[in-house]
Amino acid sequence: MSKTHIDVRYVANLARLELDEAEVTEFQGQLDAILGYVETISKLDVTGIEPTAYPSPVFDRMRDDDPHESLPLVAVLQNAPDQAQNQIRVPKVVADA
Amino acid sequence: MSLLSLRHQLRSGGLTPAGLLDELAAKIASRDPQIGAYLSHDLAAAKAEAATVDLSLPLGGIPIAIKDNMNVLGQPCTCGSKFLSENYTSPYDATVIRKLRAAGAIPFGRLNMDEFAMGSATENSALQITRNPHDLDRIPGGSSGGSAAAVASGTAFAALGSDTGGSIRQPASHCGIVGLKPSYGRVSRYGLVAFASSLDQIGPMTETVEDAALLLGAIAGFDPQDSTSLDRPVPDYLATLNDGVKGLRIGLPKEYFGDGIDPGVRELVMAAANKLAAAGAELMEISLPHTEFAVATYYVIAPAEASSNLSRFDGIRYGHRVSNPADLLDLYRRSREEGFGPEVKRRIILGTYVLSSGYHDAYYTRAQKVRTLIRRDFETAFGTVDAILSPVAPTPARRLGEAAHDPLREYLSDIFTLAANLAGNCAISVPCGTVASDTGSRLPVGVQILGPHFGEAKLLQIAKAVEG
Numbered sequence: 001m002s003k004t005h006i007d008v009r010y011v012a013n014l015a016r017l018e019l020d021e022a023e024v025t026e027f028q029g030q031l032d033a034i035l036g037y038v039e040t041i042s043k044l045d046v047t048g049i050e051p052t053a054y055p056s057p058v059f060d061r062m063r064d065d066d067p068h069e070s071l072p073l074v075a076v077l078q079n080a081p082d083q084a085q086n087q088i089r090v091p092k093v094v095a096d097a
Numbered sequence: 098m099s100l101l102s103l104r105h106q107l108r109s110g111g112l113t114p115a116g117l118l119d120e121l122a123a124k125i126a127s128r129d130p131q132i133g134a135y136l137s138h139d140l141a142a143a144k145a146e147a148a149t150v151d152l153s154l155p156l157g158g159i160p161i162a163i164k165d166n167m168n169v170l171g172q173p174c175t176c177g178s179k180f181l182s183e184n185y186t187s188p189y190d191a192t193v194i195r196k197l198r199a200a201g202a203i204p205f206g207r208l209n210m211d212e213f214a215m216g217s218a219t220e221n222s223a224l225q226i227t228r229n230p231h232d233l234d235r236i237p238g239g240s241s242g243g244s245a246a247a248v249a250s251g252t253a254f255a256a257l258g259s260d261t262g263g264s265i266r267q268p269a270s271h272c273g274i275v276g277l278k279p280s281y282g283r284v285s286r287y288g289l290v291a292f293a294s295s296l297d298q299i300g301p302m303t304e305t306v307e308d309a310a311l312l313l314g315a316i317a318g319f320d321p322q323d324s325t326s327l328d329r330p331v332p333d334y335l336a337t338l339n340d341g342v343k344g345l346r347i348g349l350p351k352e353y354f355g356d357g358i359d360p361g362v363r364e365l366v367m368a369a370a371n372k373l374a375a376a377g378a379e380l381m382e383i384s385l386p387h388t389e390f391a392v393a394t395y396y397v398i399a400p401a402e403a404s405s406n407l408s409r410f411d412g413i414r415y416g417h418r419v420s421n422p423a424d425l426l427d428l429y430r431r432s433r434e435e436g437f438g439p440e441v442k443r444r445i446i447l448g449t450y451v452l453s454s455g456y457h458d459a460y461y462t463r464a465q466k467v468r469t470l471i472r473r474d475f476e477t478a479f480g481t482v483d484a485i486l487s488p489v490a491p492t493p494a495r496r497l498g499e500a501a502h503d504p505l506r507e508y509l510s511d512i513f514t515l516a517a518n519l520a521g522n523c524a525i526s527v528p529c530g531t532v533a534s535d536t537g538s539r540l541p542v543g544v545q546i547l548g549p550h551f552g553e554a555k556l557l558q559i560a561k562a563v564e565g
Contacts, residue, residue: 006450015404015449016411017442018430026502027443033505034447038393038460041467051465052472054295055521056282056325056550063321075188081418090413091425 004035100159100255100308107158114147114158118205121160124252125206133227134237134247136165137173138206146203154201156315162206162253164244166214167191167299168288169204176290177210177222177240180416180436191288192323193257193299193316200315208243208256212438213407214264214292216240217507220497221440228497229271231531232538235494238268244302245272249541255303255312259289261296262395263489263514266526269302270489270543273528275560276302277309280550281521282327284313285320293402294325296395296518306527306560310334313553332554342562343377345555347546348482352388353513359492361532362542366488369529369544369563373486376562381482385474388516390467395515396508397451397464403441404448410436443504472520479549484559486546487513489526493540513545523548527560 008027012019019027073086082089106112122140129135143160150158163169166176168187175182194204211221219227219242227242229235230250237246241258245268248256258265260278269276277300284299291297301312314335319328349370354363374380412418412432419435422428437445451460478485490510500507517524526543534540544563548556 006446008446011446011450011453012442013430014453015445016408016426016429016433017437017445018434019442020434023439023442026439027446030443030502030504031447031450034396034443034508035450037505037508038397038451040393041390041397041463042459044387044390044467044470046463046466046470049466049469051462052468052519053465054281054325055468055472055519056327061324063324071188076414079185079188079415081184081412081416088414091422091428093425 004032004039006031006035098254099305100156100303100311103159103254104157107152114150114203115144117158118143118147118160118203121205121252128250129252131228131233132230132246132250132252133225134208134243134250134252136175136207136209136224136243139172142171143203143205150203151201155311156197157201159202159254160205161197161202162208162244162247162256163194163204164210164241164256164258165207166210166259166290167193167257169194173207174290175224177212177224178436178438178441179223180410182224183417185415189288192285192320194288196316196318202315206247206253208247210243211240212441213290213403214240214259214261215403215440215444217263217267217510218500219243221438223438226497229494231273231541232494232534234536235496235540236271238271238494240264241302242268245269245274245276248272248274248302248304255301255308257299257316258302259297259299260518261292262399262518263511265300265302266514266524266543266545267490269526271494271541273531273541274302274304275306275309275525275527276300277313277525278517278523279313279317279553280523282325283317283523283551283553285323285326287320287322291406293399294406295402296399306557306564307335307338309525310338310557329551334554334557337554337558338561340558341376342373342559345378345484345559346482347373347378347380347559348383348478348485349380350383350385350388350485350487352385353487357491358488359532362488362492365530365532365542366544370486372565373559373562383478383482383485385478385516387467387470387474391471391516391519392509392512394464394467394471395511395519396447397460398468400444400448401452401461402448404445404452407441407445440504468519471516475520475522483555484546484548486544489513489543489545493532493534493542517547521550523553523556525556525560527563529563
């Protein structure tokens, strides 16, 4: 296995993506090539360099905790794929007792 | 027609807002079937707004077209994706839309884009192909390809786009219009569907530099709902637009003029530089030594942030949900499999990988450190020069379909634009001429001018001098 080999099916599962065989095959070559290219950053010595998360001098700005109008329930629920009793319905997530 | 002349004619009564909307709708009906810039437009909703619009406002009565990743209350917001194209209606206005309306503008029309803004050709849209108005066999650029093609084909007077690694500037260059990526923090992203939150910015795409200045003034400013927007005054960008470039120092980074640039592009970009020199600017060669690492850095950070941001598309609260899921996990996995296209899946997998245990430090943290080096390159350069001039893209618009199955090749073409997003600088693409294609069409070329953080006023001033 080359240094830049990515286990596509394993990582896709972490990302909650189901892939078909054709996609796994196609992505394998493409992602290995991209990661191989990305390896160029390992050439640089970054000892003592601070990471940049945001390119801006302001961090963790908080806004005042003032109550304000939220979106109306009907506006939120209009986009839900499935709903019942003013709530979003999902498959059962707890086992029967 | 420029926004300022539209404003003048609307105020004098020569045009009416409703008449303008009818005219645009007629142009969309006649021209857009060949171009494919628009995904939808709602004439009735726009006309209802036009009926009560205040013409004394800076953009009073002027329709502005919107990239389909910004929420407009009651309108679709597909992001060029099947995931959101079936059953999603925006429940609120993005801050830029609220600001456009406060300035009297009327949001009208939803423009095609690469799915979730991931791409440089608009070919990653799951919904339709958009063609370059200057050559219908070629791409308009991307990801804001619909925005660029609409303005270039005259079916929009101006548009909003979003830019994460060049998605405003590169299509502007390919379509021969002006495209401005504001500094990080200049424009609120509240209501923009997030791709990579440390890189995304919304900006104007217009026929002229003056229009870009007018539109930026309307959308810029602090927003409590975007904690990354900065609380700094918004200057009158029109006031300094014609101040010229006499005495300004313009840097030409040697790393941006190396191999791989189309000779025609190089010639036009150098002609734009020489035009500035003739107008009194001083040209200087500079160095941005970490340029060669920018693409690799970007394609770690952007997919990492995308994989996190796109986890919200799980088929639960909105968007596509698979039918008859076996359980919750099956619902997530198959809804995302069906809803996302290949480029989005590639970037989610890549982003998940570089953030995963065992690889996080080697890829993600390291890329963030290289990002610091790239940011410092620009800080050092802007200690010496007022602005930096470069190509926008190494080549004019390529043919449709040419980069299929080779995403890495497509990523490498972003080399000149994505450093501005990594560093948070402002940058603009201004048309600087056309080159002949092998089929006889004339392909537009843009020159990029980069400015320091919150340096938009001077950036526009220089862009105006390039435009002439």
